[in-house]
Amino acid sequence: MRNQSRITFYLLLTPLVLWLGLLIIIPHIDMLLISLRERISFGVYETSLSQYEKALTEPLYLRTFWRTAVMSVLATVITLLIAFPVAYYIAKMAKGRLQQVLFLLCLIPFYVSELVRTFGWMILLRETGLISSLLQWVGLADQPVELLYTDATMMVGLVYTSMLFMVVPLVTTLESLDDSVIEAGYDLGGSGFSVLREIIIPHAMPGIVSGCIVVFMLSLGNYLTPTMLGGKDSLWFTEMIYNQFIVRSNWELGAAFGFMLLVLSSVIVWGMLRLTGRTLKETMG
Template sequence: MQSGTRLGFYLLLTPLVLWLALLIVIPHIDMFLVSLRERVGVRQYETSFANYLTFFTEPLYIWTFVRTAVMSVLATIITLLIAFPVSLYIAKIARGRLGQVLFVLCLIPFYVSELVRTFGWMILLRETGLVSNLLQWAGLADQPVEMLYNDAAIMIGLVYTSMLFMVVPLVTTLESLDDSVIEAGYDLGGNGFSVLREIIIPHAAPGIVSGSIVVFMLSLGNYLTPTILGGKDSLWFTEMIYNQFIVRFNWELGAAFGFMLLILSSLIVWGMLKLTRQSLEETMG
């Protein structure tokens, strides 16, 4: 590098390093250190794994942790199953402008705050809500039905909220699949099912992986949807982190919880990338 570009290099490097060091790397190290502190007196701490021990010995914490993970995986699978046919339709079947219009229609709801979307489901599902009224009107129920505050409501909300992040990568990868390849599949004697299994799904794999990673992350880290649609006892892990930090002011235990959530999400993302032999650079970048 010449001296002129060398100066330019450091000028460009500085904001990146400041950002990553001060807002990402050091805060996470600090959070880890705080999670290793055990309070033994007023402003007196000892280094120990006590907070992690609390996490692993308290059934409620472990149960919530596992439950959050399982529900997030489930939400990811449901989102994928619902989004795939839609993406295929937008990318390959809809003719002309229809595909573009449908794609934009898919995007619009997600420019609206998650709070608004969740509020919409609340109006629909609650005891005095539309669905309950509809059921009574149709004679399927003889009194108001409460459909909020259960796992199904949480699931509906999570799937709805994540839909876009599945549809966009799927549509992008499916659009890059040449029609003639599908036609060749049929010419060679394939039927709809075998073409789907042998050609379309393998081609869409990168989109499936990046969509699934993002949806899983968003579900795991979601606070709003489980709290509003699941009610006070929705047992979502982010709620426990919030409670430890803001309500109980037990930052040490909260930091340990945060770290566990980080490990869980990293493990699953890493596992999915390994399983499909992709790297974070290709999937996200």
């Protein structure tokens, strides 16, 4: 009996171990090793920190690194600000069927691939696109307007892509808040704002934090949206990793970039948890 349950335990554990080991741990160890070597000549490598040195001294790399971080944080904040009212409406104000329909509406855009969705934005926003034509027709513009390839457009794309991952955890935590607790807040003299600040937001905090972590990581690691909507001036750090690995076959520098991104996201997530006074355990469990 005891033996049997032990076998079951190991059998259930195997996929997880394989997953973590083959897809996460081993590639990362290899990446770390690659990033720590320098090519002296054909087939000859030496261990050195020169890749990191290059990454941290070249202004283009460094600027893109920080820009990616700041823009990802900004995208997360904007997503939160837009998603919170949406989630509150779905969880607390919509009833019955309407609630299900609204939730489904949030989900529907994710039935198509990210590529198609991004093309959707391009169709709307390009020079000969819908919005440009509309502006001309109304008379607000006298020539075609190019709305693509700016930071703002890229931000729209990032927020749009991450919306669902913020709405879902928020709806879940807000739904678990008893309506009578909100009513009690009003009943005892609270205004709409103070009820939001003292009761609803503290209750929704686990959802806010986990939603923010997911959205932040998705934005930071996003490749398609910045590339397609952001244009030449809006370089994203993932593009640079791609360039090093694929275009320039400089795996050493690419691996170093990859590691920098990993450290960056870990530090920011840790900072986010510290700032909100939560532990990872509370947020995930």
